[in-house]
Amino acid sequence: MSAPRPANRGPGAARENRLALVAAATEVFAEQGIDAPLNAVAKRAGVGQGVLYRHFPDRVSLALAAFDTNVAEIETLSADPACGLDDLLRALTRQMIDSVAFVEIVTGADRDPRLEAIRERVRVALVGVVDQARRAGVLRPAVTADELMLAVGMIASLVAKVPEAERRPTAEAAWALLDRALRP
Template sequence: MTASPRANRGPGAARENRLAIVAAATEVFAEQGIDAPLNAVAKRAGVGQGVLYRHFPDRVGLALAAFDTNVAEIEALAADPDRGLDDLFAVLTRQMIDSVAFVDIVTGADRDSRLEAIHDRVRSALAGAVDQARRAGVLRPVVTVDEVMLAVGLIASLVAKVGEAERRATAEAAWSLLDRALRP
């Protein structure tokens, strides 16, 4: 869906423009990947490219803002004592199905130091759940948070290679396979 162009309302619209850009980036990156043209983001947000670059001078800054909600959701779930690793896996699976670009950022090897911060936040959120699952006997005692992050990356790589209609089935099949390796 393309937003209709808005009249320039000046600096008073900065907050609204920023929110529109972040929402548009989230959608565009989810649909087209992290390498989507930024002019597509500006167009969907209903702003000019100059406005986009005034708020976000580069792609990484925009990606960080677009996917902060994903990370915050993972962190909030991890902090909930009534939720466990399976709940986190469910959220991560939904996020990778909805937006392969987000998981590419979290698990990607080519890192900007700012993207490393997202990776570290997700890893920290998972660390407590992994420890709790090991203590409860839900995970093998030797499974580490880094191995869980690797599993998430492996599944995300598979999900990224199939069409949108096949993502859920691919993710579920991959988790089923990895589950047998991770669980006692």
């Protein structure tokens, strides 16, 4: 016999349901990647699939809501004059270790304009920090924000393929290797 379904709490629960879906999506995508079954998200949020699709008509809409805080963190860090390249790379690395799905979205090849917009937000956040790092002699003069995005994507792709316990050491080893190419 299946477990009893939660009672429909009606339109008054819409905000609470949305927040629960975003939190659940963040967890499920972090654990299973961006292609995780959406019914797993609905189940973890304690709502039916109909509620999920009322709030988020497709996977991209849900992923963008789930990872907006990641992008906001990168934007906030890059806007801080005290933030250096290493600070930003640590944050991006933590995010890729915690949730390979987020970096899959930012560095992926999907040409959905909504994903392009989130990629552009991250790229723009990197531009000032990359320029500052080049001026300070921390990065080679020819390194661009786009190349740094490529490096993040390469490491994220590698990190996504290893067990969770190996993600941090793998990311650190990959950055150590790429540092020799990116830094003077």
